[in-house]
Amino acid sequence: MSIDQAYAEVDRITRREARNFAYGIMVLPRPKRRAIAAIYAFARRVDDIADGALPDDEKRERLEQLHADLDQPGSDPVLVALADARSRYPVPAEALHVLIDGGLQDTQQKRYATFEELHGYCRKVAGAVGVACIAVRRRRESSSTSATSTGSIASASVGARVQSSREHEFPHVSGAARASEPSARREGQYRRVRPSAERAGSRRQRRQPFAEPGSAGRERKAARDVRVSVVGGGLAGLAAALDLVDAGADVTVHEARPTLGGAVQTLPERDDDPKPPPDNGQHIALGCFTEYLRFLDRIGQSGSVRRMKLELPVLDERRRWATIRRSPLALLRYGHVSFGERLAILRALAGWNETVHAETFGGELRARGQSAHAVECFWDVFVRPALNLPAGEASAEAGLFTVQTALLGEAADADLVLPVRPLGEMHGEAAGRALEAAGASVETGARIDDLAALGAEAIVLAVPPVESARLLGDSEPGLEHSPIVSVHLLFDRPILRRPLAALLNSPAHWVFNRGLLTGHLAEAKGEYLTVVSSGAPELEALRGRELVELIAVALTERLGEAELLWSRVSREPNATIAVKSGSDAYRPGPQTDRPNVVRAGAWTATRWPPTMEGAVRSGRAAARALTKAPAGVPA
Known part of the structure; x- marks a missing residue:
């Protein structure tokens, strides 16, 4: 099932089950609207299982299966759409698991003795849906809010699935619980229904090695x-x-x-290395790398990257510069392809979808009206470093995902995130x-x-x-592998004068101004550069001196004459798997x-x-x- 088909199904579910809600989210941009619909359809499924006519044991079995299915969606349209939404937005997995826990609680408890107990239940259902939706609605805000944290999370829900008073007996506004029967009222006792709770809990404890963060509702080993x-x-x-x-x-x-x-390393330092010592390649992140950026924040390194809007300077064989930017007007000015090819690029982006027409991304682009020249001089400039393969070898699915996620999402998704340490x-x-x-x-x-x-x-x-x-x-x-070759060079004078650049039709695919990016000025006002060539096994096979000479000449022919003072080579023959057609299997x-x-x-x-x-x-x-x-x- 394609992503577009999955989103079409969750949209149908949303319009069928919650027409007013479906109208309400129409004001959102299409990517956000589709993501919210996927969250709604998933919450609808949890609710339908928990409140359906199945025996409680079967309900619990199906809900427990949903925990595993979140990470392995298979061909289920709701789960496929939700997985895609989670890949584009920082929807906390914990919120979705807590929502399922709320459904499990529905099968064990129908009445609540205190307002605090009821509030805990609401945070699992309405609150969890709200946290998931906020992660989509407020893309740039922190998505680390837990569905089990304190505060008014329950009131944040968009289309929350709190049950009606016909299904749960809620306490009065004062917080006093409603008694289940007259004798209980006289004795101050309240009915709490937990059918087979001990048996179900012990079965889960045997199957679950320890508790997931925020899963206090599940009885597991700590x-x-x-x-x-x-x-x-x-x-x-x-x-x-x-x-x-x-x-x-x-x-x-x-x-x-x-x-x-x-694979993310700094090379062992040598006595003659410039400062800082070279890395084993220039690793670039994008603004859509939400989990990676959260990882950096967790280890205290969010300040070790430089974030800038997408701006890719590209230099051709005739030393002409053109820049790839995200806006349509900027694309119309991209001079390395003809005006007709620029219009074809804009048409392809405007009608972008994830329907596959070919095995390779190069073939897919040709099916979408792109010339071989446009593939080489525009699409490959950013697709090749992203996939570590040229478009003609990468799978169509991988290329479609990359363009959709990085170029066609939120503006900030396309930001370049460069390391400065x-x-x-x-x-x-x-x-x-x-x-x-x-x-x-x-x-x-x-x-x-x-x-x-x-x-x-x-x-x-x-x-x-x-x-x-x-x-x-x-x-x-x-699985096959694809190499990355990096050549680190110190020249006696500045020749790049910008953070990075791509070179068309050159063995030096990308060149990075390492001295500028890390804040280190090279000796004698020279320039410290790192060249990265992706998916180029022909370069990986060259000897060190031969490779250095090839890359140094490629740079000085385009950027200007300079004397090479120092060099070092790093090779990663198995840098990544080769995401070719069929590799996903x-x-x-x-x-x-x-x-x-x-x-x-x-x-x-x-x-x-x-x-x-x-x-x-x-x-x-x-x-x-x-x-x-x-x-x-x-x-």
């Missing part, structure tokens, strides 16, 4: 009692570890390298400090060969696909065949390309999945 090992200290493992330690788990991170951070400091080192401050243990230089030897009650396996398969005893997934979700063992990594099924955002999302999804895994120490 998180603080669980020993969790996180194998892999990249962004996915670090994100999972932070969520778990924040929930109270006893967490140990095991990383085979001497430093945390995984060494990657190792602002990721691995900062996350290690945050984990230890929260009570977790971190072990580096610790290669794990046997999961059973960890002695953990639960495990997050956040390692590359081949290593994951080895530790799980699975066959290797049929080999990207598993967090669940594994082993009890209490979940997987994470940018290569897993996150609906995102293998980016820093995808890595963080996968780690958080693994932490959530672990709270619903069957009990038992893995063998």
Whole structure:
């Protein structure tokens, strides 16, 4: 099922079940309107199950299944639309899980003895829906508000699903509870209905290893009692570890390298390196990387990035500059394609949808009226670094998602987010400090060969696909990899004079002014640059000196003559998986065949390309999945 078909279905549900509400949200921009409709349709489903005619045991089984289905939507249109909305807006997963808990509470309790009890129930239903909708409505505001926090969350609901007084006996305004029968009124006792609560609770406790944050309504073992090992200290493992330690788990991170951070590293410093030492590539985030930015905030590094509006200077072989910006007028001025090609680009963007017409994104663009020249000189400029593949090799689905999410969402989604400190400091080192401050243990230089030897009650396996398969005893997934090559150069004079630039038809795809971005002036007023070439195996195969000469000449021919004073090369042959057509079939979700063992990594099924955002999302999804895994120490 396509995303557009899923959204069409939730729109039909909203108009059928809540006509006035459907009219009310029509004033929202289309992306927000669709996201709100997805949230409504999901809340409607929870409500229909909880208040339907099924036996209570079957209701509880279906509601518990919804917890797992949130991270694995399959082909269900409501869940597919909701998953897409969550990928575009910072809808807290906790709010959706708490909403399901409210439905579970409906099957166990019909009357409330005090106003406080009723208020707690309302926060789970009306409040949870409100928190989810606010995350969409107020895109730029903090989305960390918990559906279980104190305050007037219950009043924030848009289309809240509080039940009518015919279904629940509410207390009077004074807060005095309504007695269930005359004898109870005389004795000051109130009826509390919990059919089979103990039996249902004990069954859930056997299946659930520990409590998810904010899930006090579910009877589970406390998180603080669980020993969790996180194998892999990249962004996915670090994100999972932070969520778990924040929930109270006893967490140990095991990383085979001497430093945390995984694929986001600063190279070991050498005596002749300029300041700061080079990173293993120039990693760029976008404004739509909401989970990654939240991760930076959690580890105290939100000030280590520079955020700027989308502005991509592009230089062609004739040394002519043109800039890609988000506005239609700016696109009409983009001089590296003909005026007719610019109009075709605008028509394609205006009618953008996620219907797939071809296997590759290049083929998809051709089907949407784009010339081969426009694909090379416009679309590939930003799609190639985003997917680490040229449009002609990347899957159509990955390209469509990238354009829709980054270019056609909120204006701020397209912002460039550039690091201003060494990657190792602002990721691995900062996350290690945050984990230890929260009570977790971190072990580096610790290669794990046997999961059973960890002695953990639960495990997050956040390692590359081949290593994951080895530790799980699975066959290797049929995933290819795509390399990234970075060349770091110090010239004797300034030649770029801007933060970054793309070079058309050049082995140097992108060049970044590292000295300018990090606030370090190079010696003798020179210039410290980093060149990044994505998805170029022909460059990865070159020897170091040959590669440096090729890139240095490519720069000086375009930017001006300068003498090369220093250079260093970093290669990541397996930098990302290759998101080619059909690759999604080999990207598993967090669940594994082993009890209490979940997987994470940018290569897993996150609906995102293998980016820093995808890595963080996968780690958080693994932490959530672990709270619903069957009990038992893995063998």
